Amino acid sequence: MKIALLGYGKMGKVIEGIAIERGHEIVLKKRSQDTFEGLANADVAIDFSVPSSAVENITACLEHNIPVVSGTTGWLEKYNEMVALCKAKNGSFIYGSNFSLGVNIFFELNDYLAKMMANLKEYNVSMEEIHHTQKLDAPSGTAISLAKGIIENSAYTSWTLEKDAQENQIPIDAKRIENVPGTHSIFYDSKVDQIEIKHTAYSREGFALGSVIAAEWLVGKKGVFTMKDVLGLK
Known part of the structure; x- marks a missing residue:
């Protein structure tokens, strides 16, 4: 080819x-x-x-x-x-x-977890993504795809980079650190516990x-x- x-x-x-x-x-x-x-x-x-x-x-x-x-x-x-x-x-x-093959499996896990959590109002979702300092866009396209997956399967309607998210917004913390190929984490927090799923890339x-x-x-x-x-x- x-x-x-x-x-x-x-x-x-x-x-x-x-x-x-x-x-x-x-x-x-x-x-x-x-x-x-x-x-x-x-x-x-x-x-x-x-x-x-x-x-x-x-x-x-x-x-x-x-x-x-x-x-x-x-x-x-x-x-x-x-x-x-x-x-x-x-x-x-x-x-x-x-x-990434692993990230595309992670997308499926994210969708499935969002469906499971949709009716559990005790939990609030948030996201974190970390990339190398050369990455020009924030949040990452992967983070946006993950947020869309949650929105399509829950009552959330949008995402935001602002720390003071509204009730139906998913807050995304976008960090830029030297030599990080890409890390994405989804958090579901309640008063008593936290559920986290995470994908970490080791290289490009x-x-x-x-x-x-x-x-x-x-x-x-x-x-x-x-x-x-x-x-x-x-």
Whole structure:
């Protein structure tokens, strides 16, 4: 499989190594200042760039009929536009706030726990996410996905970064600390106890492996998908 890497920072380089280990070829390594020359030679593209470049990268792929997997966060106000473009072009697109296989299992646990806790008014939910200082968006896309999972399965209606959350808001504490790949915790607190679920990433390799697996799965398919489709969790 020939892969175009859209975004060639730390994540792009880890993805490159894993892709080559799995027998794939890298035909484009695009940094933000580079052109899309070579994109047409790719079987699939993987976008791990920055929020300001993601829409341009995804658009270029869909316009050239290149299946695209995007793990860039912080641009989702344009997500529905990309979905519409994918459908108009009969293209192939996967967006994931986190491609780690473990995190996607964690998403399912989060949904299940939220359903279990929905009628237990004695408990209040809160979240904490910790990432490296180079991460540009806060809260993380993963934290937003986790919050959405709780909202869809409970009486909570929104999330907030403010410490003084309203009754139906989920407070998220977003921390930035050197050399932390990503830690996400969900807390349910009552007067007598606390329930916690937590995912800790040890390195970027989990995110990179998941994105390559998603790219392998996407080739030959048409439509808009998620990691639930890739992992058979639907």
